[in-house]
Amino acid sequence: xxxxxxxxxxxxxxxxxxxxxxxxxxxxxxxxxxxxxxxxxxxxxxxxxxxxxxxxxxxxxxxxxxxxxxxxxxxxxxxxxxxxxxxxxxxxxxxxxxxxxxxxxxxxxxxxxxxxxxxxxxxxxxxxxxxxxxxxxxxxxxxxxxxxxxxxxxxxxxxxxxxxxxxxxxxxxxxxxxxxxxxxxxxxxxxxxxxxxxxxxxxxxxxxxxxxxxxx
Amino acid sequence: xxxxxxxxxxxxxxxxxxxxxxxxxxxxxxxxxxxxxxxxxxxxxxxxxxxxxxxxxxxxxxxxxxxxxxxxxxxxxxxxxxxxxxxxxxxxxxxxxxxxxxxxxxxxxxxxxxxxxxxxxxxxxxxxxxxxxxxxxxxxxxxxxxxxxxxxxxxxxxxxxxxxxxxxxxxxxxxxxxxxxxxxxxxxxxxxxxxxxxxxxxxxxxxxxxxxxxxxxxxxxxxxxxxxxxxxxxxxxxxxxxxxxx
Numbered sequence: 424x425x426x427x428x429x430x431x432x433x434x435x436x437x438x439x440x441x442x443x444x445x446x447x448x449x450x451x452x453x454x455x456x457x458x459x460x461x462x463x464x465x466x467x468x469x470x471x472x473x474x475x476x477x478x479x480x481x482x483x484x485x486x487x488x489x490x491x492x493x494x495x496x497x498x499x500x501x502x503x504x505x506x507x508x509x510x511x512x513x514x515x516x517x518x519x520x521x522x523x524x525x526x527x528x529x530x531x532x533x534x535x536x537x538x539x540x541x542x543x544x545x546x547x548x549x550x551x552x553x554x555x556x557x558x559x560x561x562x563x564x565x566x567x568x569x570x571x572x573x574x575x576x577x578x579x580x581x582x583x584x585x586x587x588x589x590x591x592x593x594x595x596x597x598x599x600x601x602x603x604x605x606x607x608x609x610x611x612x613x614x615x616x617x618x619x620x621x622x623x624x625x626x627x628x629x630x631x632x633x634x635x636x637x638x639x
Numbered sequence: 640x641x642x643x644x645x646x647x648x649x650x651x652x653x654x655x656x657x658x659x660x661x662x663x664x665x666x667x668x669x670x671x672x673x674x675x676x677x678x679x680x681x682x683x684x685x686x687x688x689x690x691x692x693x694x695x696x697x698x699x700x701x702x703x704x705x706x707x708x709x710x711x712x713x714x715x716x717x718x719x720x721x722x723x724x725x726x727x728x729x730x731x732x733x734x735x736x737x738x739x740x741x742x743x744x745x746x747x748x749x750x751x752x753x754x755x756x757x758x759x760x761x762x763x764x765x766x767x768x769x770x771x772x773x774x775x776x777x778x779x780x781x782x783x784x785x786x787x788x789x790x791x792x793x794x795x796x797x798x799x800x801x802x803x804x805x806x807x808x809x810x811x812x813x814x815x816x817x818x819x820x821x822x823x824x825x826x827x828x829x830x831x832x833x834x835x836x837x838x839x840x841x842x843x844x845x846x847x848x849x850x851x852x853x854x855x856x857x858x859x860x861x862x863x864x865x866x867x868x869x870x871x872x873x874x875x876x877x878x879x880x881x882x883x884x885x
Contacts, residue, residue, distance in 0.1 A: 462709075466702050474697040488697055488704075495705045496712055568693040575692040594689055619650045622682055629685040 447511035455502040462499050469512065470495075472596055473519055479591045480523045482580045490526065494519040509605060516598070516606045520588055527584055578628040582621045589614050590621030640668040645675045653682060755848065 442450070443464055453461040473494060478487035497518050498505075505514055582590060588607055592598045598606070604614045648665045651657040657665070669676045698704065 463702060463706070466705050470697055470701050471694060474701070475694050478695045484695065487695075488701065491697065492701070492705050492708050496708050499709055500712060500716075571688075571692050572695065575689055594686060615650075622650070622653070622686065625689065626678075626681045626685045629688060630681050633681075633684050633688070 448507055451498070451502055451505050451511050451514075452507070454499065455505060459499075462495075462502075465498075465511070466495055469515060472512075473515060476516065476591055476596050477519055477523060479576065479579050479595060480520075480587060481526060482576055486526070490519065490522050493522055497522075510602065512598075513602050513605045516592065516596070516602075520606055523588075574629075574632065578625055581628050582624045586617045586621035586624065589617045590625070593618050594622075640664050642668075642672060642675055645669070645672065646678065649675070649679045649682065652679075653686065 439460075442453075442461055445453070445461075445464075447465060447468065450461040450465050454465070470491065474487055474491045477490045477494075478484060481487050481490065494515065498515055505511070579587060579591065589603050589609070592603045592606060593600075600611055600614055600618075603609075603618075604611050607614065609617070645665055645668045648657060648661050652662065652665060669679055
């Protein structure tokens with residue numbers, strides 16, 4: 424009996440290892456065919472990238488996690504609609520981007536009560552400067568990872584939303600221009616110009632910190 | 640190289656898609672132009688900072704939470720399908736009821752139509768059946784149209800169920816102390832119900848039906864004669880039949 428169990432376990436383990444070797448596209452096709460186990464592998468592969476993208480987009484950890492879960496759920500439900508002409512990652516980011524857009528739109532309609540932290544977020548106002556550094560800090564202060572993460576988050580939040588999507592996908596998720604165009608539905612030239620504008624925004628926000636000689 | 644061109648090349652340089660000749664030209668321009676040099680340095684440093692930022696980790700139970708949400712979604716989807724099915728059922732029920740009621744209406748109409756066509760026939764010509772009614776100038780029904788009179792069997796057939804020739808006023812009690820049927824039949828109260836005109840209409844419609852019926856019988860008779868003639872011709876007795884008739 425124990426041998427039988429070991430055999431079954433070994434086989435299952437072997438199958439899972441084989442599944443892990445499959446590409447994202449093959450896995451989602453298997454999910455569409457009814458192999459729901461394959462979806463766990465996809466979730467494990469993409470949860471970090473997708474969560475970080477969404478976190479940079481919305482600036483709130485809990486909200487980003489909720490949207491990421493919703494993205495995976497939608498991907499699972501609509502797995503049958505996936506077509507192999509696009510990469511799975513592109514498709515997944517498209518779902519996530521649409522969900523973020525909906526959130527931002529609804530947030531604009533009903534602004535948060537506590538808006539001090541999110542002041543200026545999602546605005547298209549140009550030339551705003553964010554006081555990211557505590558005045559009590561001394562130059563050459565060594566920031567830890569958490570502080571650096573917060574600074575980056577705040578700086579990204581200052582980029583207008585329409586530029587932010589392309590910027591985050593390019594600089595943090597390392598997507599190609601073509602993939603970003605597919606995700607956002609924009610033309611290649613528009614994507615390029617938006618990314619460059621966003622880079623400029625980001626530079627303007629972060630440069631004062633760098634000029635003060637803060638060490639990271 | 641102009642600054643505008645140099646700025647475009649700076650972004651290409653950041654993306655790593657600049658070719659050698661442009662890279663050399665850009666480096667040369669950056670050595671000469673302070674603002675472009677500052678832009679290039681600022682972009683490089685800020686993006687470097689961005690790339691150094693640690694990735695945020697999702698909750699360690701993230702995959703499990705996704706599974707949980709999927710299970711909930713599946714349940715919700717299965718719940719959503721139940722009313723759809725019941726809606727289909729109710730729609731079928733509604734369709735069946737509509738079809739049944741339509742069938743009953745058609746059946747009723749057919750029944751009444753058949754009943755009205757089962758009237759007995761007469762071989763007498765219509766001109767003899769219909770006779771003008773003598774005018775009664777004294778009665779209140781003097782202004783009514785000419786009443787056709789049907790003798791014999793046809794008279795019984797077309798006899799109107801109401802035998803009164805007097806116009807009857809039907810109305811509510813005016814509050815003058817009279818009550819019951821007597822009060823309702825007072826002449827000066829309530830709308831006028833002209834029974835004579837109703838009777839005339841009834842008889843006219845009956846006559847039309849009767850006329851149609853007799854015409855149909857004549858057509859049937861002619862059809863049967865034609866059929867007999869055709870059968871004889873088919874049996875080779877045409878000449879005999881023709882000569883016999885002659």
